[in-house]
Amino acid sequence: MKKHLLVISTLDTKGRETVYVKECVQKLGIHPVLMDVGLLEKPFVPPDIPREEAAGAAGYDLDSFIRKGDRSGAVKAVQEGGAIVARRLLREGKLDGVFGMGGGTGTSIATFIMRSLPFGLPKLVVSTVASRNIREYIETKDIVMFHSVADLLGSNAFLRLILGQACHAICGMIEKGSALQKEKPMVAVTAYGINSACALLAEPQLQKRGYEMIAFHANGCGGMAMEEFISEGLVAGVLDLTPHEIADEMFGGYCKGIGPTRLETAGRMGIPLVLAPGGLDNAVFSPFYPMPDRLQGRKKHVHDIRFCVRMGPDEMKEFARIIAEKLNRSSGPAHVLVPRRGWSEADKPGMEFFDPEANQVFVDHLRTILTPRIPVEEMDVHISDPAFAARAVEIMDSMIRQNPIRLHPQMKGFE
């Protein structure tokens, strides 16, 4: 059976370009499904999914927004409705990839719909606004951003080349497919610059026990990407070795940007979690993420243009409260593992941040408020000690073996 590519486009302003994409995709043996998300004129060609149908899927009357001149309402309607239609096509086996194109508005609509779809499904957008801050378009997703350089306006040799290359790219991705190879269950870990040794040491330990490691950079975006991975049932367990983002979130630091579900998805999904306080000894700042005045006078550790600031007893209590409240709500097995000899490369004997007493405030406070169901285990080593990674993996393996693995259909082979 032919594979299906959903093509999301404003068929009023990008009609000719969309026809070019449609024909190119057809030549490559893929069946294009046109979704119109135009908000101005009538579509240049008849779509497979008219804009009214897209908006209607979410219960919106698109024409009423257009009549009122409520542009942001109309955008929201086709975004939310388009996402519902796309997920329905996926369930029906009629969606093998998504293609979008546009300027600011077109990119915003297409990527909203893409972000509602699972990891691994090919997603590509040709955009005039690709050379700037694209976080709002990409967020945590595997969206491919293709800079059009020139405006998507008019027909010319360069646009035909770029759109042709983009069609070949997405059709190639569809040929590769979206299925994860069902080899071994994946265990997610978090790491960042000054707490990465622990993850590197964990990998061979995990492999020895039959797992694969998937690492997420605890930089605000990475932690949330991991939460979504867990949410899609793609991992068998979580070694959250670097909840450092909590500190940066508190002070507006470099790794801020986590959402309220950070640290919560494993518990909600009933997936085993081992938590270590990696990087909670510090918050990271840079010229673009300036240190708040209330941290003046704290010990500093300079990285590059970024610098770390030592967290004290007050923050330790607050971290303990935040983590305990999240873990207390969990429905799955969890285990807190704390290294007594330091939580990062800046927090070890001889380094600026080494301060076991401050760290102990976290542990003591955590013990008073964490449900007794969840063990808090201390080890007299540094977080980068091989024994620490080995113990974390040992606990994880034991929890996974005692609990049925709940996995995404893509990974059912593991059960």
Next chain:
Amino acid sequence: MKKHLLVISTLDTKGRETVYVKECVQKLGIHPVLMDVGLLEKPFVPPDIPREEAAGAAGYDLDSFIRKGDRSGAVKAVQEGGAIVARRLLREGKLDGVFGMGGGTGTSIATFIMRSLPFGLPKLVVSTVASRNIREYIETKDIVMFHSVADLLGSNAFLRLILGQACHAICGMIEKGSALQKEKPMVAVTAYGINSACALLAEPQLQKRGYEMIAFHANGCGGMAMEEFISEGLVAGVLDLTPHEIADEMFGGYCKGIGPTRLETAGRMGIPLVLAPGGLDNAVFSPFYPMPDRLQGRKKHVHDIRFCVRMGPDEMKEFARIIAEKLNRSSGPAHVLVPRRGWSEADKPGMEFFDPEANQVFVDHLRTILTPRIPVEEMDVHISDPAFAARAVEIMDSMIRQNPIRLHPQMKGFE
């Protein structure tokens, strides 16, 4: 003959992932050429282009940087040298596409090399830092940014899927090729939100005369992309209908970010230029591009979260000086065409910015300093009047016909 894909990678930290990419690309019938840009350990596999050879191509001794621990020097060495090697491969017919992958440093090195290569040549980077401000990586180029979501660390089913899709994407792009179809010569135009009608009206006029139009969004990045297009000999003429970026550059506005060569490349290349003062009646600001205090009290026009501020006689003189100095240096034919009835949708009879007297200061001052070789022609119409676009195209067509078209080898068929 097999097509060649240059694979740029740090073979110390991303060795296993690079081997996976190499094998995947080979299976797709493309010949991978590995360039090592690792700066720490020995490469995991033997590269085709060792890091010392890459750096050496630009005259750098990489080992001396590494011994001194001069990381930024080492990065610069492999960037500059890698670009020289890549351009040499292109000249030798051994480069049909470029693939890169990495975190911040790897992305920075790979995209630096990509930016040194012509438009149209397939360029794709798999990056952990794709969901943020990527302007420094992309700049004006057609680089495809593939968000890896997870760290490029360790081997797991998801990374293999993402890297496999990326290989299929770049190999598909190579299959499409990088040659522009030699149909008709392209004429570049600039447009932006409140001065786009003129470009839209110009397109059918250009088509009627045998040209294709390629439009650039005058937003700081787009204007410079056009300059690079001109520089690569890809266009036969330039209708610079929206030099608005000069105003935003002066006041730190939304469309700032142009470089010193803005408005100069056509003249340097001897390519015909028609310049109109589109959008020079205003500068655009937004919450992220705040209006300087010295513009307080000026007339405003609200767009969305962006707003425009009227430029006055002082700025008009300054715009005239900047433009005249640039045009006076040009070696090609140029023509300034000025609409007397307004330069944007906010500057027309009945709108906030309509002020022909202020605009006239620009024209009068320009006439006093512009070389008499370049005509300044006024028309008693608004810039969005069809007669204005028609006249601009008429001048352009006449200049192109009187001048030999100097084009890129890709477009030689037009001559």
